[in-house]
Amino acid sequence: MRNSYLGQAWLVIVLCVAFGALLAGVDVTLGPKIAANMEADSQSMVPVLVLSPAEFKEYQPGQLEISRQNWTFQSDGRPINYVIYKAVAVSDNRIKGWVVKGSGKGWENMDLLVALSPDAARLLNFSALKQNETPGLGSKMIEPKWRKHFENLDATQPVQVVKDRPPVQGHSEVPALTGATITSQGVADVINKITSQVGPELARQAANHAAMEAK
Amino acid sequence: MANEVAPAQRFVRGILPENPIFRQLLGLCPALAVSASMKSAMTMAICVIFVLLCSNILTSLIRNMVKPHLRILLFTGIIATFVTVVDKVLGAYFWEMSKALGPYVPLIIVNCIVLCRCEVCASKQTLGPAVADALGQGLGFAVALAAIAGVREILGNGTWFDLPLLPESIWPRWIIMMLAPGAFIVLGLLVGLVNWAGPALARRRSAKIDIQAVTPQDPQLQEARS
Numbered sequence: 290m291r292n293s294y295l296g297q298a299w300l301v302i303v304l305c306v307a308f309g310a311l312l313a314g315v316d317v318t319l320g321p322k323i324a325a326n327m328e329a330d331s332q333s334m335v336p337v338l339v340l341s342p343a344e345f346k347e348y349q350p351g352q353l354e355i356s357r358q359n360w361t362f363q364s365d366g367r368p369i370n371y372v373i374y375k376a377v378a379v380s381d382n383r384i385k386g387w388v389v390k391g392s393g394k395g396w397e398n399m400d401l402l403v404a405l406s407p408d409a410a411r412l413l414n415f416s417a418l419k420q421n422e423t424p425g426l427g428s429k430m431i432e433p434k435w436r437k438h439f440e441n442l443d444a445t446q447p448v449q450v451v452k453d454r455p456p457v458q459g460h461s462e463v464p465a466l467t468g469a470t471i472t473s474q475g476v477a478d479v480i481n482k483i484t485s486q487v488g489p490e491l492a493r494q495a496a497n498h499a500a501m502e503a504k
Numbered sequence: 505m506a507n508e509v510a511p512a513q514r515f516v517r518g519i520l521p522e523n524p525i526f527r528q529l530l531g532l533c534p535a536l537a538v539s540a541s542m543k544s545a546m547t548m549a550i551c552v553i554f555v556l557l558c559s560n561i562l563t564s565l566i567r568n569m570v571k572p573h574l575r576i577l578l579f580t581g582i583i584a585t586f587v588t589v590v591d592k593v594l595g596a597y598f599w600e601m602s603k604a605l606g607p608y609v610p611l612i613i614v615n616c617i618v619l620c621r622c623e624v625c626a627s628k629q630t631l632g633p634a635v636a637d638a639l640g641q642g643l644g645f646a647v648a649l650a651a652i653a654g655v656r657e658i659l660g661n662g663t664w665f666d667l668p669l670l671p672e673s674i675w676p677r678w679i680i681m682m683l684a685p686g687a688f689i690v691l692g693l694l695v696g697l698v699n700w701a702g703p704a705l706a707r708r709r710s711a712k713i714d715i716q717a718v719t720p721q722d723p724q725l726q727e728a729r730s
Contacts, residue, residue: 315592
């Protein structure tokens with residue numbers, strides 16, 4: 290028994306089982322709290338993305354009612370899950386905007402929050418929940434200077450990243466980040482996926498909301 | 505020789521004479537990465553002290569059952585478990601700090617200080633010395649981190665623990681202190697300072713003892729003379 294593998298490794302096995310149980314317990318108790326923290330982060334971004342800078346300066350918590358829904362896009366391949374935040378102004382019960390969480394890939398995986406206008410016809414803004422692009426090059430995607438190019442773009446058309454010429458106004462084009470074409474294209478891909486897959490559903494829900502309000 | 509060191513002495517030794525960062529030069533990665541602000545540095549220090557304590561205690565308890573060729577495996581498993589617990593607790597109750605420290609809390613698993621204390625001390629000592637050693641080394645780590653973070657935050661940001669200290673008019677922000685090169689410079693200068701001051705103080709102390717020894721009041725010397 291001494292020379293057998295079990296005789297040598299019994300302590301390792303026992304400890305690993307014990308540690309596994311301990312970590313499982315920790316995950317069960319603390320996992321929900323951590324998920325709630327991450328969700329709170331996403332929700333706190335909704336007013337920032339949906340309101341214009343002037344409106345956001347006046348913003349007080351409670352002026353916007355933010356509701357979250359899980360929605361699945363049924364494609365012919367695998368169904369894709371999206372998280373949609375609806376921001377409704379409490380004062381007049383009108384939709385202020387939509388924020389959709391989508392993920393994609395530049396050089397590394399990225400999670401973006403993309404804000405759309407109340408009728409889901411225009412892009413408002415986007416922010417990165419998680420990105421790991423090249424520091425100094427691709428990481429500049431989070432800077433307001435570049436994000437401004439996406440403001441008010443037509444959400445019914447795919448956004449195109451142009452590299453060697455300035456973007457043409459009114460053509461849904463944005464300039465690529467200097468030295469970060471792949472990152473720029475990754476961002477555009479995420480946004481286009483959201484506008485094409487979730488956009489119609491948002492427009493439908495917005496129409497329903499308007500119809501309910503009209504009654 | 506190691507067995508004759510009292511627990512209290514182990515504790516004191518870990519703080520400055522055998523300081524893990526300044527004397528042993530272990531755990532330099534978090535010392536550079538999280539020392540841009542005092543809050544992050546002290547949070548990291550508390551996490552490391554907790555992991556050191558728990559892993560030293562557990563290692564000391566199982567020290568007689570560990571097969572020599574499996575010990576690193578076991579130590580790493582123990583350390584990884586406690587670091588994961590700490591990481592989850594930070595994520596649940598101290599979310600902002602968890603985001604600020606980022607990947608450096610999981611990296612405590614490969615922090616050489618923790619593995620070194622398990623291997624050098626806890627696996628060979630009873631519970632008392634192991635606990636004292638963990639606390640002493642952890643405190644030494646905290647002191648070193650506080651020194652580096654203090655310099656970097658005050659010079660680079662004008663704050664200390666986020667309290668404004670140096671207004672911009674007196675001291676314009678020395679931005680490099682907040683970046684990696686500043687960290688290396690501060691660390692290098694402090695390591696040099698501690699390693700020069702330590703032996704210098706010891707030499708002065710032993711010189712004082714020599715002087716005392718040759719004064720006629722020394723009864724032992726008088727006895728030896730006679």
